[in-house]
Amino acid sequence: MHRPACCEKEGQKKGPWTAEEDQKLVAYIQQHGHGSWRALPEKAGLQRCGKSCRLRWINYLRPDIKRGKFTLLEERTIIQLHALLGNRWSVIATHLPKRTDNEIKNHWHTHLKKRLIKMGIDPMTHKPKADAMVSPAGGGKNAANLSHMAQWESARLEAEARLVGRRSKLVSSPTQNPSHLLTNKTVAPRAARPKCIDVLKAWQCLVAGMFSFASHGTLESPTSTLKFPYSGANIQVPEDSILSFNGEKYLDRANKMQEFEGTSDPNFIDMSAWFEDPFRAGNDIANIMEELSEDIMGNSGVMKMNSSMMRVEKSKNMESCSGIITVENRDYWNSLHSLVSSSSAVGSPVF
């Protein structure tokens, strides 16, 4: 069905915004919140469509926007996230505070993409151009592991972004709190921390931890322990390890499960039933992560990891789930990092 564009109405202005229009828009939102974007232009006395107003506010007028040059760290983050998420700019933006998706997208197209191309890296696959021609089978196990990790991390980031979005929706309703967007001094009432953010933080922490083990080369000790920042639970991380996620597609679970089938430890329960639940069968990884996180952290579960897999210890009141996540020997971030470092060492100083 054809729906006319919202700006097709007669008399509506297009093109660059004037200072006067900006002022009208800001003044209106400061006083009333944006409410319905569709209805805003008329109420605010603007000859613009709602969509245009929204865009102007989101990408330019909002007070909590950082403008100006991207830092080295921001650029690296964008490249890394793009490698995992592709052109999901809004998801990427949730990991770069105060930057808009539009700004990130523009920066990618005008700077970062070109730099990667100069470095001989395919900006879409994030692989060296020569390698990009090789099939995954030809790339061997490392490529497969890399892909596992990318999917895992991508799912995690997506789940986290979803939560951030959900949380901001809760607090951004103009009827509830119209002023939250307007000044950094006015702080919106803090929404209750979603449980699964905790476990996602933990994962983030875990990945970061592995990254630092590798870069410091301190691999002598068989395990290292990372603290969960909020729950107080510990994760034991085996040396030179990396996570990949559960599910037939991502690991050979059948084999791994045998290692535990012999144990009669009542503190651990088999995860397979959890995943085989038909309700979850059609879920993507991000959804499963969210659910799993809720279940685990909601019950103060403790995660433990041995050399090949991670288990979620059943706590007193935890009835329905535990976790099982395999560990592989490749770090996606490291690969990406060394990829970028090595090519910048050979070529022109890119970063």
Added chain:
DNA sequence: AAATAGTACAACCGCCGATAA
């Protein structure tokens, strides 16, 4: 100094998913 090419980024457009009617 003028013309041209390249860059930066604001803004628009069309599509899609969620949701209300």
Added chain:
DNA sequence: ATTATCGGCGGTTGTACTATT
């Protein structure tokens, strides 16, 4: 269950600005 509407997203364009020839 269907349709209409809205908000949000990603792709793309238009234009102002800057560098180069």
